[in-house]
Amino acid sequence: MVQRFRNLGVWAVLLGYTGVVAVPLYLMLVSSVKTTRQIYSEPLSPPSSLSLDNFANAWQQAHFSTYFVNSVIVTVASVVLILVLSVAASFPMSRYRQRWLSVLLMFFLLGLMLPVRLGIVQLFILFRDIDQLDKLTGLILIYVGIRIPFAVFVISSFMRTIPREMEEAARIDGASEWQVLRHIFVPLVRPALAIVAIFSAIAVWNDFFFPLIFIYSDELKTMPLGLATFMGQYRSDWGLLFAGLTISSVPLVVLYLFTSRQVRQGIATGGLR
Amino acid sequence: MRAVLARRRLRSAIILVAPAFVVYTVVVIYPLVASLWGSLLDWNGLTSGRFIALDNFANLFRDPYLPRVVGAFTHNVLWFVGIMVIQNVGGMLIAYLLYTRRGRMGFFQSAFFLPAILSPILVGALWRIILAPEGPLNSVLGNLGVASGPIAWLGDNNLALPCLVLVDAWNWVGLPLLVFLAGFNDIPPEIMESAKLEGASASKALLSIGLPLVMPSIAIVSILTFINAFNQFDIVYIMEGPEGNPGHSTDVLGTLFYQLAFGTQGASGLTEIGIALALATVLMLLLAAGTVVGLRTLGQRIVEF
Numbered sequence: 001m002v003q004r005f006r007n008l009g010v011w012a013v014l015l016g017y018t019g020v021v022a023v024p025l026y027l028m029l030v031s032s033v034k035t036t037r038q039i040y041s042e043p044l045s046p047p048s049s050l051s052l053d054n055f056a057n058a059w060q061q062a063h064f065s066t067y068f069v070n071s072v073i074v075t076v077a078s079v080v081l082i083l084v085l086s087v088a089a090s091f092p093m094s095r096y097r098q099r100w101l102s103v104l105l106m107f108f109l110l111g112l113m114l115p116v117r118l119g120i121v122q123l124f125i126l127f128r129d130i131d132q133l134d135k136l137t138g139l140i141l142i143y144v145g146i147r148i149p150f151a152v153f154v155i156s157s158f159m160r161t162i163p164r165e166m167e168e169a170a171r172i173d174g175a176s177e178w179q180v181l182r183h184i185f186v187p188l189v190r191p192a193l194a195i196v197a198i199f200s201a202i203a204v205w206n207d208f209f210f211p212l213i214f215i216y217s218d219e220l221k222t223m224p225l226g227l228a229t230f231m232g233q234y235r236s237d238w239g240l241l242f243a244g245l246t247i248s249s250v251p252l253v254v255l256y257l258f259t260s261r262q263v264r265q266g267i268a269t270g271g272l273r
Numbered sequence: 274m275r276a277v278l279a280r281r282r283l284r285s286a287i288i289l290v291a292p293a294f295v296v297y298t299v300v301v302i303y304p305l306v307a308s309l310w311g312s313l314l315d316w317n318g319l320t321s322g323r324f325i326a327l328d329n330f331a332n333l334f335r336d337p338y339l340p341r342v343v344g345a346f347t348h349n350v351l352w353f354v355g356i357m358v359i360q361n362v363g364g365m366l367i368a369y370l371l372y373t374r375r376g377r378m379g380f381f382q383s384a385f386f387l388p389a390i391l392s393p394i395l396v397g398a399l400w401r402i403i404l405a406p407e408g409p410l411n412s413v414l415g416n417l418g419v420a421s422g423p424i425a426w427l428g429d430n431n432l433a434l435p436c437l438v439l440v441d442a443w444n445w446v447g448l449p450l451l452v453f454l455a456g457f458n459d460i461p462p463e464i465m466e467s468a469k470l471e472g473a474s475a476s477k478a479l480l481s482i483g484l485p486l487v488m489p490s491i492a493i494v495s496i497l498t499f500i501n502a503f504n505q506f507d508i509v510y511i512m513e514g515p516e517g518n519p520g521h522s523t524d525v526l527g528t529l530f531y532q533l534a535f536g537t538q539g540a541s542g543l544t545e546i547g548i549a550l551a552l553a554t555v556l557m558l559l560l561a562a563g564t565v566v567g568l569r570t571l572g573q574r575i576v577e578f
Contacts, residue, residue, distance in 0.1 A: 018385075027409055043409035116305070122308050144296050148293050208393070228398075
């Protein structure tokens, strides 16, 4: 009897908190197909009719199509470069037994602890001097630099667990270092690459701080910055605002639907942020 | 032969590491080092002048900046305490419930972590509308007859900061939850079983056995919470603007730094660079000190248990 009540209590907590997570997201979804007046009067009721006007307006008038494309370009380019540069750097640092390479690895891992945003003023001055302000390439360069420590951490830890025999055998057969990396290590570290790709994509897609400071042209804004602009411009048009929020959450929610297990395992094994 | 191989290896190591090294050094290391140095210089707009030692720091801790610094620092501390109590204790309780159920419970894990993949800007924007005076929350409370009139959640000096902390907790509670769950799952099942056989209640088992054994997770979560609390920016910016409205009551060191460095108008109005860099240096030292102290004290506790 007591056990049954205890079980009920546990379920009440779990379902209750599911509600706390779900209700705001439900509100965002249903409100995006309502008019502002309907949102005012009956916020929680399901929509009486399904109108996609808000989405069409957000996409075109409010330039969400532009922000979306920019975010896709920046995210894809950053993730690819992060992976390529970090795999290349992790290989000698985790496989060659040389002192200076272990020191170098520590230098990279230091970046996990550094408050990168606090260097923004000098980064701004530097980017002004090398003409990378208000450019997507500048933004991509920043994300690659910032995410390299995490990527090197994950990939080099993974590479270190791989037994030596395979690589030695290939070397005896006359394979170059490049071939050893390309044909033996890259396929073996694929799970680490997946975790790095997922976490980097989320971090880059969601970042607001760097575009806020480095991008001023409306046609170069990424989603979070576009969203902030949009909040200021359409202050009272809630239907439109909710549609904009829905649009910007869709890509990550879809990614999460397919990768939530890797994400959870990544967090659990220390792949934080 | 050996020497040839070693040289070949050295060359390939340099070629492979160089690109990552250059980008990382240029984007992360150089700006931070230059900022530390720059905080000791006199600035005119974006141009640095002569060496003035600690004058920027003296000015930072003097009127008109001092009250803003103290206020923002206090809000960061409250933010840290709030997240520790609400998000991390809440996350641990839910993690423990999921752990005691033993079943996969993957659905709840995924559901509770879901908000953490959304950007703080999106989450802040969503809650800003929900908490607006005529927004959905007040409308529901009004319909239930709980509140007599609309509550200015984000417009009230005393309510705004707690609301922001709660929104941050809603955003991130999945993170401590998953870390603690992993910590609980690392406990050998026999230990918990024997506690149960000896008649320990669930809460007693959590407090006397579970808690000490997940000390490493507690250390990680506490340090991360500290770092994140003192890096707050996005949620304040989107919900209360860069000034930390109302009346600077939600101002944090991140938004204060942004305002000193870039003005409230975005990247065009550059102001007070010297003071901003002094604040950045103070914040860097604070984060480093907090992290080291955290690792030391909590690290020792881990060894003890």
